[in-house]
Amino acid sequence: MFVSLRHTVALTALACASLSMAPMANAKTFKWANSGDVSSMDPYARQETFLLTFTANIYDPLVRRNKELKLEPALATKWGQTNPTTWFFDLREGVKFSDGTPFTADDVVFSINRANGPGSNVNGNFSTMKEIKKVNDHRVEVTTTVPDPLLADKWASISIMSKAWAEKNSAVQPADMVKNEENFATRNAMGTGPFMLKERRAGEKTILVPNPTWWDKPEHNLTEVIFTPVPNAATRIAALKAGDIDMTYEVPPADTDSLKKDANIKVLEGPETRVVFLGFDQERDELVESNVKGKNPFKDKRVREAIHRSIDVDAIKRTVMRGQAFPTNVMVAKGINGYTPDLDKRPALLKPEEAKKLLADAGYPNGFEVGMDCPNDRYVNDDKICQAVVSMLAKIGVKVNLRAQTRNLYFAKILRSTQDGKPNNTSFYMLGWSPATTYDVHNVFEQIIQTPDIKTKKGLFNAGGYSNKKFDELANAVEVETDKAKRDAMIREATKIYVDDYAYVPLHQQALVWATRKNVDLVQPADNNFPLRWVTVK
Known part of the structure; x- marks a missing residue:
């Protein structure tokens, strides 16, 4: 039950593909795969959907999302505000x-x-928190620096750990994955959630079993869950067709049609809340990976515009994504509160000679060379998208040296330091973001676009260091404004600032495509979370 004086921010209902649930009888083993492994068993190790959704099967949050993505009680049965900042x-x-x-x-x-402390990669969810304190064994009180009407929404993805277990196993702080650190919680887990970790072999397989003491009533009928990372798409799809696995979390666009024709397979698809985009290092005076010395080309808006308007997102949708993408010009997807459709209009593509003139006017008549970081196992066809971008930019004289790596290496290279907030070693990069903690545009503003500041915990995933003072002021105001009309006006003004700045290159809203054997029933939320508590195998 939620008791609050706060204004409820209007959220657009997100589609949720739900199939019927079966009773606990005839319990089964469930085998599933993804292109990459879970980076860690520590729920605070990385603000990444796959890690958060996997560990959420072992741990519980205070409040959680139901099948319609609305908040419901979990470890907290009641929550609210006693005053605007408490x-x-x-x-x-x-x-x-x-x-x-x-x-x-x-x-x-x-x-x-712990989630707000050193080594944590999820501390951006606590930017307004001043203090949390114990009132008694069954009540906590949180004081914020400013009114934060979305605090409970933000914390719906924050798993609760055992203090005694962490202390006993010297895991009081999360291991900093940006520094490739590890501790006991990296490979082990113990929570209050619906499943328990039975076996963890990083890069090979992870086995979960039901938690017999879970406080909630199970809707699944699983006795064992075996997760296996299978990087090769053809191998993963062949395993699904042969019945060696029951489900794949990611279906390559090239395989969707053939799977739909298989009588033993079900394909679940729809638009995801994630936007995939390209970012520039706009912070350093000299790029770390470029032949340009003594200055940074990306600090010039004309360079950013030339690149933005030379990337054909419709061609990427057609040839790389096989139609499974929704091109966009803003950093938030349709269906998220604060989406501004009138600003989601991509400017016309430039002819190569027009783009080259912009570069020449900026001081780069012969173009320039730059490195680019991209994952090869995180987003749908991520490395192929980056290869297409490399080809498109070559036409305007920008030579891109692509480095496509597994998610662990990629994130360790591009993400800012969790200790001091300093930039890492990227000049040009791909990233994807879903505001699945709040389903509100402010999450994107605060985490991705605001000026990076380790003290305020703003912009911690702004890997390129884009900074605009007016945007920051508007984003801070949006955070606390409860008047919907005023808030919407500020959101639009802030959105127009980063769009006009060519601060990023939004590519598309990613399509969400899973596939299962016919005998599997599950729920596919639009935020790409995968709760095993709703899976049944017939």
Whole structure:
């Protein structure tokens, strides 16, 4: 139950493909695969959908999303605000961790401070938090620096850990993945959630089993879950067709039609809330990977415009994504609160000679050379998209040296330091972002576009360091404004600033495509989360 004085920000209902649930009878093993592995078992190691959704099967948050993506009670049964800057969470009584120890307010205070501390990659969710304190064993109180009407939404993705378990195993702080650190929580997990970690072999397989002491009623009928990373798409699809796996979390666009024709396969698809985009290093005075010395080409708006208007997103949709993409010119997808359709109009493509003139006017008559970072196992056809971009930019004299790597290496290279917020070693990069914590545009503003500041925890995923003072002021105002009309006007003004600045190159809203065997029923939310608690195998 949610009790609050706050204004509820209007959220557009997101489609949720849901199939019927079966009882716990005839329990089964469920085998599934993805192109890449889970980066860590630590729920605070990385603000990445796949890691967060996987570990959410082992841990519980205070509040969670239901099948319609609305908030519902989890470890907290009641929450709200006693005044504009004070929140309370009343905790569920009688809950135990899977090792048998009781869940209390001490675990919540510990977990929130751990998620907000050194080594954590999810601390952007706590930018307004001043303090969290224990009131009694079953209530915590949170004080914010400013009114934050979306605090409960932000915390729906924050898993709660056992204070005693973390202390016993020297995992009081998350291992910093940007520095390739590890600790006990990297390869082990123990929570209050619907499943328990039975076996973890990084890069090979991870096995989960049901938690017999879970506080909620299971809707699944699984006795064992076996996850296997299978980087090769052809191998993954062949395994699904042969029945060696029951589900693949990612279907390459080239395989969708053939799977639809297979009588033993079900394909689930729809638009995802994620936008895939390209970013520039606009922070350094000299790029770390370029033949241009003494200055940074990306600090010049004319260079950014030339690149933006030379990338044919419709061609990428047609030839690379096989139609499974929704081109965009803004950093937030349709269906997210704050989407501005009138600004989602991509400027006309430039002819190569027109783009070259922009570059020449900016001081680069012969173009220039730059490195580009891209994952090869994170987004749909990610490396192929980057290859297409390389080809398109070559036509205007920009030579792009592509480095496509597995997600662990890629994220470690591009993400800002969690210790001091300093930029990493990228000059030009691909990234994708879904505001799945709040389903509100402010999440994109705060995490991706605002000026990076480790103290305020703003812009922590703004890898290129884009900075605009007026945008920052508007984003901060949007965070606390409760008048919808005023808030919408500020959102539009802020959106126009980064669009006019050519701050980023939005590519497309990614299509969400999963495939299962016919005997599998599950729920496919539009945010690409995959709760195993809703899976049944017939």
